[in-house]
Amino acid sequence: MIGLIGKLLIGAAFLASAFSLVYYGIAAKNPSNKKAEKFAHLSYILKTLFILISSGILVNLTVTHQFQYFYVYNYTSLDLAYRYLISAFYSGQEGSFMLWILFSGIIGIGLIRWTSDTYRASVLFVMSLTQFFLLSMILGIHLGDFTIGASPFRTLAEAMPNAPFLQANPGFIPADGKGLNDLLKSPWIMIHPPILFLGF
Numbered sequence: 001m002i003g004l005i006g007k008l009l010i011g012a013a014f015l016a017s018a019f020s021l022v023y024y025g026i027a028a029k030n031p032s033n034k035k036a037e038k039f040a041h042l043s044y045i046l047k048t049l050f051i052l053i054s055s056g057i058l059v060n061l062t063v064t065h066q067f068q069y070f071y072v073y074n075y076t077s078l079d080l081a082y083r084y085l086i087s088a089f090y091s092g093q094e095g096s097f098m099l100w101i102l103f104s105g106i107i108g109i110g111l112i113r114w115t116s117d118t119y120r121a122s123v124l125f126v127m128s129l130t131q132f133f134l135l136s137m138i139l140g141i142h143l144g145d146f147t148i149g150a151s152p153f154r155t156l157a158e159a160m161p162n163a164p165f166l167q168a169n170p171g172f173i174p175a176d177g178k179g180l181n182d183l184l185k186s187p188w189i190m191i192h193p194p195i196l197f198l199g200f
Contacts, residue, residue: 002057003069003153007140009054010151013101014135016047021128027121037121041112044128048105051135055089055098058152062088068173070159071095071152077179083190084180090193091184094138094152101134103197 023040027033058071063085067073075088075095090099108127115123140151156174157166166172 003061003066003155006054006057006061006153007151009050009057010135010138010140010153013047013050013054014132014139016043016050017128017132017135019043020047021125021132024121024125024128028125031117031121040121040124040128044105044108044112044124044131047131047135048102048109051098051101051105054153055102058095058098059086059089061153062086065177067175067177068155069152070154070156073156073174073177075177075180077177080180083187084185087184087190087193088180091180091189092152094150096193097134097138098152099193100197100200101131101138103194104134105131 020040020043023036023043027037027040030036061069061072062076063082065072065076065078067076071092071094072088075091076085080088089095104127108124108131111123111127112120135149137149138151139149140154141148156163156172157170160166
């Protein structure tokens with residue numbers, strides 16, 4: 001259930017980023033349209049809030065060993081130290097995208113306040129464009145045979161629908177996960193990605 005909430009929040013963040021992208025574009029073309037800019041600000045802030053909550057949900061899934069989720073199964077295990085369970089949040093591609101979206105979203109909120117009126121809509125249009133693209137990478141929506149992104153909240157059954165053990169027992173939950181790659185079991189994994197993205 002909590003994974004479904006995470007998926008819905010990512011979907012809501014994607015829609016909010018689309019709205020902010022459109023309305024920042026309108027405000028950039030017509031700087032006197034303050035209504036469009038205010039709506040764009042609201043959409044951008046909501047998008048950041050949605051991704052913050054979904055990130056918290058993913059961290060919660062990793063530290064509580066919810067191995068029915070493919071991401072948690074792939075990057076955590078019962079013997080993993082707590083500090084690495086938290087850093088497992090951004091140890092995979094989907095989690096790294098979430099961290100990137102979260103950090104740039106927070107920086108964008110700062111830009112709403114600190115960028116001059118002349119450039120604010122244009123700057124935030126570019127920020128919204130990058131957020132829209134990155135959110136599409138973790139959307140995980142199926143359109144027939146085509147899938148847009150890979151959700152960090154997909155279950156094992158969704159990620160491996162043809163696995164014989166899941167076909168025999170669709171509700172199967174592994175007793176343990178695969179664990180973090182040995183190369184990532186270093187104190188530097190805890191600070192490297194956050195500092196890298198913050199610098200970026």
